Amino acid sequence: MLDALFGHLDLWGQALWGTVVLFFGGGAIALVLGVIVGGMRVSPVPIARAVGTVYVNLVRNTPLTLIFFLFAFGVPVLVEGDVDFLGLAVWALGLYTATYVAETMRAGINTVPVGQAEAARAIGLPFGQVMSLVILPQAMRAVIPPMMSVFIALLKNTTVAAGFSVLNLGSIRAYMSERGENAMDVLLWVAIIFVALVMLLTLLQSQLERRWKVAR
Amino acid sequence: MQPLVELEHVEKHYGEFHALKDINLAVEQGQVVVVIGPSGSGKSTLCRSINRLETITSGSITIDGKELPAEGKALARLRADVGMVFQSFNLFAHKTILENVTLGPIKVRGLSKREAEQEARALLDRVGVGHQADKYPAQLSGGQQQRVAIARSLAMKPKVMLFDEPTSALDPEMINEVLDVMVGLAKEGMTMIVVTHEMGFARKAADRVVFMADGEIVEEAVPEEFFTNPRTPRAKDFLSKLITH
Ligand SMILES: Nc1ncnc2c1ncn2[C@@H]1O[C@H](COP(=O)(O)OP(=O)(O)OP(=O)(O)O)[C@@H](O)[C@H]1O
Numbered sequence: 316m317l318d319a320l321f322g323h324l325d326l327w328g329q330a331l332w333g334t335v336v337l338f339f340g341g342g343a344i345a346l347v348l349g350v351i352v353g354g355m356r357v358s359p360v361p362i363a364r365a366v367g368t369v370y371v372n373l374v375r376n377t378p379l380t381l382i383f384f385l386f387a388f389g390v391p392v393l394v395e396g397d398v399d400f401l402g403l404a405v406w407a408l409g410l411y412t413a414t415y416v417a418e419t420m421r422a423g424i425n426t427v428p429v430g431q432a433e434a435a436r437a438i439g440l441p442f443g444q445v446m447s448l449v450i451l452p453q454a455m456r457a458v459i460p461p462m463m464s465v466f467i468a469l470l471k472n473t474t475v476a477a478g479f480s481v482l483n484l485g486s487i488r489a490y491m492s493e494r495g496e497n498a499m500d501v502l503l504w505v506a507i508i509f510v511a512l513v514m515l516l517t518l519l520q521s522q523l524e525r526r527w528k529v530a531r
Numbered sequence: 532m533q534p535l536v537e538l539e540h541v542e543k544h545y546g547e548f549h550a551l552k553d554i555n556l557a558v559e560q561g562q563v564v565v566v567i568g569p570s571g572s573g574k575s576t577l578c579r580s581i582n583r584l585e586t587i588t589s590g591s592i593t594i595d596g597k598e599l600p601a602e603g604k605a606l607a608r609l610r611a612d613v614g615m616v617f618q619s620f621n622l623f624a625h626k627t628i629l630e631n632v633t634l635g636p637i638k639v640r641g642l643s644k645r646e647a648e649q650e651a652r653a654l655l656d657r658v659g660v661g662h663q664a665d666k667y668p669a670q671l672s673g674g675q676q677q678r679v680a681i682a683r684s685l686a687m688k689p690k691v692m693l694f695d696e697p698t699s700a701l702d703p704e705m706i707n708e709v710l711d712v713m714v715g716l717a718k719e720g721m722t723m724i725v726v727t728h729e730m731g732f733a734r735k736a737a738d739r740v741v742f743m744a745d746g747e748i749v750e751e752a753v754p755e756e757f758f759t760n761p762r763t764p765r766a767k768d769f770l771s772k773l774i775t776h
Pocket residue numbers: 545548550568569570571572573574575576577
């Protein structure tokens with residue numbers, strides 16, 4: 316069993332790297348886009364609200380595998396030349412997870428009393444600053460735990476990219492089988508690594524929660 | 532002379548409900564107008580319409596000769612010139628008292644942090660909470676919080692200040708400390724529109740009382756005349772109830 320890991324450190328390293336790229340790449344896109352879309356959904360501009368709502372409902376209600384398929388088959392038709400499947404997978408994960416980030420942000424924003432936003436508007440802050448200076452800092456506390464669940468789900472969703480010839484922890488079993496390793500041993504290691512990664516996220520969560528707790 | 536705040540034929544609907552009916556009101560520079568009336572008569576709606584926290588259905592509202600802009604930067608700029616004090620204070624819960632007062636001057640007026648803090652401390656001293664500058668809002672009494680809210684508005688150097696029942700959420704012993712600050716402002720020539728049932732304040736500081744009922748301005752008079760000799764039956768009825776409790 317130990318050999319399944321230590322005998323193939325090169326492959327494990329590449330697979331872990333694939334997962335890490337998918338997670339951080341997709342996570343960064345999801346965070347930026349999700350905060351923007353979440354903001355759109357509470358903005359005073361009706362068009363922005365409508366676009367945000369349509370985006371969330373459309374993308375969130377589509378199975379992730381389907382989004383991957385659309386990217387994997389759609390993009391090569393649209394662009395000429397070689398497509399980078401890792402890049403596609405990062406975007407698919409990011410666009411999909413952004414809807415969950417947006418909804419989590421919106422739920423957090425709704426925990427802040429409306430009077431806070433009204434007072435901020437009354438001193439002449441424009442919408443963006445009402446959000447960034449007054450609402451979001453107060454929403455953070457409520458947002459962190461559900462946001463961590465979103466990112467843990469993202470971490471596990473990176474394995475869906477396995478079906479699109481992107482080497483990561485979700486697809487390593489196939490490569491290892493070619494090298495003659497026992498599938499159960501490999502999957503056990505994959506599980507152990509995921510548990511460790513999720514524990515890192517949970518650690519980050521408690522750090523963040525502690526940090527935002529004082530700010531009240 | 533052009534009034535500082537002017538409302539002409541203002542109508543406001545909440546769906547089917549007609550909340551403001553043909554409101555005409557002009558407030559001159561330096562005037563203090565008290566708005567009074569039964570619950571649900573549209574006082575808050577009127578007050579909030581003036582800085583466009585509520586949008587009106589039709590009519591026009593001008594401030595210093597300029598029509599209220601619809602949205603965006605221009606509206607934000609105009610709001611900076613219109614101070615607003617809420618019934619529930621609405622201090623920024625995650626910021627210290629000092630930060631509450633300096634936020635607008637720094638972000639909207641472009642003051643340096645040092646300048647803004649200097650002015651904020653002077654304002655906090657003036658409303659009597661200077662020694663609380665580093666605390667958070669939740670650590671202050673209601674009366675103290677409301678005085679900070681007034682200082683936060685003043686820090687923007689507004690042309691006019693709106694007060695929506697600023698003492699209604701306060702314990703009786705704290706009402707006067709807030710009213711005293713407001714009377715002081717009125718004496719210094721601040722233009723004010725104040726929704727309040729505090730007759731003492733109206734008598735001491737107001738140039739005019741506007742009585743509202745069912746979304747309409749029913750009566751407008753100088754305070755003494757309104758309180759001692761109301762013309763309309765609705766005002767008489769309202770005042771008799773106000774005095775008995
Ligand atoms: N957001 C809203 N949606 C629907 N109706 C509303 C809304 N806000 C206020 N109203 C209605 O408009 C009317 C006027 O409300 P407003 O708050 O202006 O009254 P008010 O004179 O300030 O009363 P109070 O003395 O109780 O504060 C009320 O009948 C109220 O129910």
